[in-house]
Amino acid sequence: MPTPTTDMAYFNGGFTPLAEANINIKTHAFLYGTSIFEGIRGYYRAETNDMVLFRANCHYKRMLANAKIFYLQPALSLDDLCAITTELITRNQPQTDTYIRPTLYKTGVNITPRMDTTDTAFCLWTHPLGNYLDTTKGLNVCVSNWRRVDDNAIPPRTKAGGAYMNTALMVTDSRQMGFDDAIALNHDGTVSEGSAMNLFLIRDNTLITPGNTDNILEGITRDSIMALAANELGLATQQRTVDRTELYMADEAFFCGTGAQVAPIGHIDNRPVGDGTPGPIAKQLQALYFKAVHGHLPQYQHWCTVVPYTASS
Ligand SMILES: Cc1ncc(COP(=O)(O)O)c(C=O)c1O
Numbered sequence: 001m002p003t004p005t006t007d008m009a010y011f012n013g014g015f016t017p018l019a020e021a022n023i024n025i026k027t028h029a030f031l032y033g034t035s036i037f038e039g040i041r042g043y044y045r046a047e048t049n050d051m052v053l054f055r056a057n058c059h060y061k062r063m064l065a066n067a068k069i070f071y072l073q074p075a076l077s078l079d080d081l082c083a084i085t086t087e088l089i090t091r092n093q094p095q096t097d098t099y100i101r102p103t104l105y106k107t108g109v110n111i112t113p114r115m116d117t118t119d120t121a122f123c124l125w126t127h128p129l130g131n132y133l134d135t136t137k138g139l140n141v142c143v144s145n146w147r148r149v150d151d152n153a154i155p156p157r158t159k160a161g162g163a164y165m166n167t168a169l170m171v172t173d174s175r176q177m178g179f180d181d182a183i184a185l186n187h188d189g190t191v192s193e194g195s196a197m198n199l200f201l202i203r204d205n206t207l208i209t210p211g212n213t214d215n216i217l218e219g220i221t222r223d224s225i226m227a228l229a230a231n232e233l234g235l236a237t238q239q240r241t242v243d244r245t246e247l248y249m250a251d252e253a254f255f256c257g258t259g260a261q262v263a264p265i266g267h268i269d270n271r272p273v274g275d276g277t278p279g280p281i282a283k284q285l286q287a288l289y290f291k292a293v294h295g296h297l298p299q300y301q302h303w304c305t306v307v308p309y310t311a312s313s
Contacts, residue, residue, distance in 0.1 A: 010124040028106035033162020035105035042098040053305040066158040071115040099129035132259035138266020144182035170195040191242040197257030198222040201250040252279030262286035
């Protein structure tokens with residue numbers, strides 16, 4: 001869906017038409033990938049004409065924690081970032097599910113790839129986004145032959161702009177080979193996550209996901225899934241190192257992330273996961289997740305920021 005031309009963005013410390021929010025081609029972040037970003041979802045509710053922002057403050061907390069690693073020094077506080085986001089949604093009033101993309105980036109035009117002496121800027125825009133991956137059929141995925149970047153190379157627990165070259169290689173090559181997406185292994189051959197989403201397996205009714213020190217993004221959806229599984233299904237999650245062959249022996253598997261939401265996996269490297277269709281636990285967690293993100297589970301309202309639209313929208 002094309003972005004409406006009337007869309008506003010936050011850029012250079014103020015709200016401006018998206019079409020005019022442009023950077024210099026010598027910008028440090030453009031040259032070296034020196035940025036960190038977040039992806040936040042807004043779910044439009046036609047029945048109440050408002051938008052639910054899902055765990056926006058958690059995304060900004062992660063962004064501010066990531067920022068320290070890369071000498072990104074935002075002039076904005078957590079509250080400022082949340083307020084700017086709410087205001088942008090209020091201004092744009094998108095009447096569809098929306099992806100909200102904040103970026104902190106090195107805005108200087110100096111050539112040296114040094115981060116501590118380069119200014120930091122913040123920008124924010126919105127884009128219509130339905131399903132990033134199919135959430136219904138059981139995805140057909142491969143194990144990527146590209147390895148995940150390492151904590152001591154470009155830390156994958158950050159959403160560092162430059163690190164998404166690694167993701168892009170996995171997505172591009174898996175799709176060229178006819179798969180829906182890819183699973184990334186670490187250099188030691190253990191499992192990290194999907195190309196741009198976290199991964200859960202179910203073996204013998206146990207929920208398993210690679211641990212925080214397995215070169216994963218410490219995903220907010222992953223955290224939400226673990227809470228929903230524990231509180232609503234009585235299922236604890238094992239966070240631990242996962243071997244490649246566990247992928248092939250799993251009863252169920254699914255990806256999760258802000259973009260991916262909860263996307264069951266049907267086949268891995270041409271081997272069926274379970275019977276090759278979405279499994280019962282994945283389906284239950286998916287249903288709970290979709291209720292939670294729309295603000296329909298009272299016990300998880302604290303995850304939701306409701307942005308009401310004006311009557312004229
Ligand atoms: C590499 C990677 N892993 C995992 C995730 C999932 O994280 P979250 O649930 O916080 O969106 C993302 C982003 O969506 C990602 O880019």
